[in-house]
Amino acid sequence: MLTQQEIGDHLDLSQAEVSKLMAELGIDWRVVDLAEIRIAYIRKLRGVASGHRSHDGMDLTRERVLTEKIDREMKQLALAEKRGQLVNVNQLEPELLQMVGAFKAELFARDDKLRAELEALYGIEVDPQLLEDHTRATLKQLARYDAEHQSAAEASSDGAGAGGQDDDDGLGGGEAAHVG
Numbered sequence: 373m374l375t376q377q378e379i380g381d382h383l384d385l386s387q388a389e390v391s392k393l394m395a396e397l398g399i400d401w402r403v404v405d406l407a408e409i410r411i412a413y414i415r416k417l418r419g420v421a422s423g424h425r426s427h428d429g430m431d432l433t434r435e436r437v438l439t440e441k442i443d444r445e446m447k448q449l450a451l452a453e454k455r456g457q458l459v460n461v462n463q464l465e466p467e468l469l470q471m472v473g474a475f476k477a478e479l480f481a482r483d484d485k486l487r488a489e490l491e492a493l494y495g496i497e498v499d500p501q502l503l504e505d506h507t508r509a510t511l512k513q514l515a516r517y518d519a520e521h522q523s524a525a526e527a528s529s530d531g532a533g534a535g536g537q538d539d540d541d542g543l544g545g546g547e548a549a550h551v552g
Contacts, residue, residue, distance in 0.1 A: 373402055374401060374402070374405075374406060374409075376390045376391055376394075376401060377390075378406075379394075379401060379406065379409055382406055382409075382410065383409070383410065383413055393413065393416075394409075396416070397409075397412045397413070397416060399412060476511060479507050479510070479511065480504065480507060482507075483500065483503035483504055483507055484500070486498075486503060487500055487503060
């Protein structure tokens with residue numbers, strides 16, 4: 373059986389360097405012969421010398437490929453932004469919240485208009501709370517809808533969705549709406 377000192381003498385390394393090398397190479401020096409250790413060590417040195425591996429064993433070619441991929445993706449995003457194909461969510465969110473607020477106000481105003489029109493045209497008095505309840509139910513349903521995770525039919529049938537709503541209909545206050 374070899375000793376780490378014998379391996380070190382053969383490879384011109386200290387015993388501590390041999391111990392570290394065996395761990396890096398994943399070699400159990402107690403069960404392999406000196407030729408296998410020498411070949412693994414030479415291959416490691418060649419990899420470092422060719423620029424494919426760093427001294428600590430990192431695959432430099434792979435790292436370069438990953439860096440190039442990220443650079444390419446960043447350039448593609450910059451190009452898409454210049455072409456107007458990207459929207460900054462932080463800039464869009466206030467406008468969307470304002471639009472949702474206006475939509476909500478318009479729905480509630482529609483209830484009053486509808487009630488007044490039914491009275492004027494047909495002489496039918498409609499309980500304003502009835503219309504408002506239907507509007508609130510619709511708004512609650514829209515607040516639960518998440519286009520990325522489910523269709524509108526699924527949202528209406530299972531009632532699952534976002535919790536923690538600020539008001540009765542879930543579309544008011546400071547809550548952000550998901551845009552899919």
